[in-house]
Amino acid sequence: MARLFNTLAQRRDTWSGWYANSKLAVLVLGSLAILLSATLLQVSFGAFPLTLVDAWYTVFDPDVLFSVDVWRAFLLGDEIPKWFTPRQHVVWNIRLPRILVGVLVGANLAVSGAIFQIITRNELASPYILGVSDGAGLVVLLTLTMFSGLLPVMPVLAALGGGVAFLLVYAIAWKNGTSPVRLVLAGVVVGTVFSSVQRALFFFIDNLGVVMSAQTWLSGSLLGTDWAQVRIALPFTVLAMILAFVVTQELDVLLLGEDTADSLGMPVEKVRFAVAGIAILSTAAAIAVAGLVGFVGLIVPHIVRNIVGSDSRRLLIGCLFLGPALLVGADVGARLALSPIQLPVGIITGLVGGPYFLYLMRKKENLGEV
Amino acid sequence: MTNRQSTRSDQALGSDQSDTQETERETTAELRSTITEFSGTDLVIGYPGTDGPVINGESITVPPDEVTALIGPNGSGKSTLLKGLANKIAPDDGTVLLDGQAVDSLGTKELARKLGLLSQENVAPDGISVADLVERGRYPHCGFFESLTAEDRAVVDDAIQLAGVAHLRERDVGSLSGGQKQLVWIAMALAQDTEVLLLDEPTTFLDPHHQLEVMQVVETLRDESDTTVVLVLHDIGQAARYADHVIALKDGSVYAHGAPESVITSQLLADVFGIEAVVLDTDYGPQVIPLDPLHDECRSE
Numbered sequence: 001m002a003r004l005f006n007t008l009a010q011r012r013d014t015w016s017g018w019y020a021n022s023k024l025a026v027l028v029l030g031s032l033a034i035l036l037s038a039t040l041l042q043v044s045f046g047a048f049p050l051t052l053v054d055a056w057y058t059v060f061d062p063d064v065l066f067s068v069d070v071w072r073a074f075l076l077g078d079e080i081p082k083w084f085t086p087r088q089h090v091v092w093n094i095r096l097p098r099i100l101v102g103v104l105v106g107a108n109l110a111v112s113g114a115i116f117q118i119i120t121r122n123e124l125a126s127p128y129i130l131g132v133s134d135g136a137g138l139v140v141l142l143t144l145t146m147f148s149g150l151l152p153v154m155p156v157l158a159a160l161g162g163g164v165a166f167l168l169v170y171a172i173a174w175k176n177g178t179s180p181v182r183l184v185l186a187g188v189v190v191g192t193v194f195s196s197v198q199r200a201l202f203f204f205i206d207n208l209g210v211v212m213s214a215q216t217w218l219s220g221s222l223l224g225t226d227w228a229q230v231r232i233a234l235p236f237t238v239l240a241m242i243l244a245f246v247v248t249q250e251l252d253v254l255l256l257g258e259d260t261a262d263s264l265g266m267p268v269e270k271v272r273f274a275v276a277g278i279a280i281l282s283t284a285a286a287i288a289v290a291g292l293v294g295f296v297g298l299i300v301p302h303i304v305r306n307i308v309g310s311d312s313r314r315l316l317i318g319c320l321f322l323g324p325a326l327l328v329g330a331d332v333g334a335r336l337a338l339s340p341i342q343l344p345v346g347i348i349t350g351l352v353g354g355p356y357f358l359y360l361m362r363k364k365e366n367l368g369e370v
Numbered sequence: 371m372t373n374r375q376s377t378r379s380d381q382a383l384g385s386d387q388s389d390t391q392e393t394e395r396e397t398t399a400e401l402r403s404t405i406t407e408f409s410g411t412d413l414v415i416g417y418p419g420t421d422g423p424v425i426n427g428e429s430i431t432v433p434p435d436e437v438t439a440l441i442g443p444n445g446s447g448k449s450t451l452l453k454g455l456a457n458k459i460a461p462d463d464g465t466v467l468l469d470g471q472a473v474d475s476l477g478t479k480e481l482a483r484k485l486g487l488l489s490q491e492n493v494a495p496d497g498i499s500v501a502d503l504v505e506r507g508r509y510p511h512c513g514f515f516e517s518l519t520a521e522d523r524a525v526v527d528d529a530i531q532l533a534g535v536a537h538l539r540e541r542d543v544g545s546l547s548g549g550q551k552q553l554v555w556i557a558m559a560l561a562q563d564t565e566v567l568l569l570d571e572p573t574t575f576l577d578p579h580h581q582l583e584v585m586q587v588v589e590t591l592r593d594e595s596d597t598t599v600v601l602v603l604h605d606i607g608q609a610a611r612y613a614d615h616v617i618a619l620k621d622g623s624v625y626a627h628g629a630p631e632s633v634i635t636s637q638l639l640a641d642v643f644g645i646e647a648v649v650l651d652t653d654y655g656p657q658v659i660p661l662d663p664l665h666d667e668c669r670s671e
Contacts (some may be wrong), residue, residue: 083450090657092371092448121493121495127390176418176419191591230469245517249509249512249517252502252512253504253509254494255495255498256494256495256503256506257492257493259458259492260489260492260558261555262458262478263456263458263482263486263487263489263559264506264507264509264510264562265477265478265479265480265481265483265509265510266478266484267478305497309497309498309499309542310496310497310498311497311498311502
């Protein structure tokens, strides 16, 4: 009898595992489909018109795909080979890298958003919650107004600024340890001060072009990104993603709350700081190449959690695919909707994200009850 | 060692009734080497930033392999003592010994393999199944990169069975009632598979049915495993019925300790809880019928 029950329980386990995984598979395939169609649109349309067939022939052009020189140029920053046709140049050097940067930024924001929602145990947390966006934004404005000599390394400086703000938030929140609420409140404190300084700095800019570029950067944009941005973001993204998947077990336990995690033998403070560090690394990689793209890191983890549940590994895998799909999809709108004017992609994600959040608020009555 | 316990331990070891006195003595000696010693000495426990310590220089010894209940009014330091014993609040002074080792000298995971603490209030995240939640109880047994082994899964299955939540296995924890959730949390603590299990008010806020379910799990633990259970109870009747040993706390001091029959008296209820009550001696241990609250003038006499 007991054996029968055991077998039944095992069956049920296998089946429910299969069911959850199949939902994840649907999510992943759906995301890939969106990503593929967005890529198709991005590559074909624009100021240099191509037919769909031409565009795809160029993307899968074996001369480019299997050329060592080309990949050295893309990934190591060597000279672009002289034999590139204008068409190859447009597809491979302008449109594809922009999509790739979008993929990296989307994955980073979604995964770091999921991590921040877990460690703050707050569904409203985003990658920018612990002062990161304000720290990065302040550095950007400082660079543009006072240290214009540092412009070439501005992305890296911005990411560093975000990291410093995060450490500051942690220091302020620390009092015999931290708690999710203290961290969020400290984030608000640091954010308020930093954003005031930011607004003050705007008055010191007399060049309208600089104001425009600061605005673009603060809204988050993939305008003008190319292989240089891929080279900046790729290593950090790969590192952050590997680390994030290494700590899924820790994330699962953190989600149960500090007391329980503590009882289960987890050094909660150390783990939380380390995990937040991974998320900051990931966020920084995104900020460095695209500025402050809003809402992706807030909404994608929500959608994924609604579909696959709170299991951290499934959640992160879902984010890894849906984040890029959403961001690249939104960038199609940003680039082509009002052509020839290109909007920052952050504006599109905000326009899509706001109503989705409203829908979520109406549908889930307990949302926001911390 | 009480008579009651040695009978039980013999059963646990499966020794025959017809065994000679000598073998019985041997089994007891053998048992003594495997049971878990758990005690706190001269504990001073307080919270940072508050005036004085909550617990001031108390020592307690928990009888191994038995159920010990901490009782006392609100603010008497029951939960604080429990957290101090579990090293969740580092005591300002004194030591807690588990198997002869100071608990603060053990690594966090090492301690969590020997001692489990279920806090009073637990918030389960939405979107995970009961089985997933219980599996997380195996965290201290898993290495950094390891996933669950077959042995881990067997322990999880046992814990789910023991807590009586097998029929809820695939349900989303968020969709369960308060009582069911508590049983699931207990299953998680059981999956931790510790020698000592501390439960902070496991029955408070539950309906009578689930209170009895929880206490039945405690009873099973006492009768069928070598787990030492320490629990905080608000219901004195439950303490009397299910505990082998009762510790009554008042204002952070141990007021009385011993078998329920000797501790739970109308005098103690007046002194510690400030109530006038009748204590009836029943087959289920002493039962308390509270009559009236006593006011301060009466208590001070």
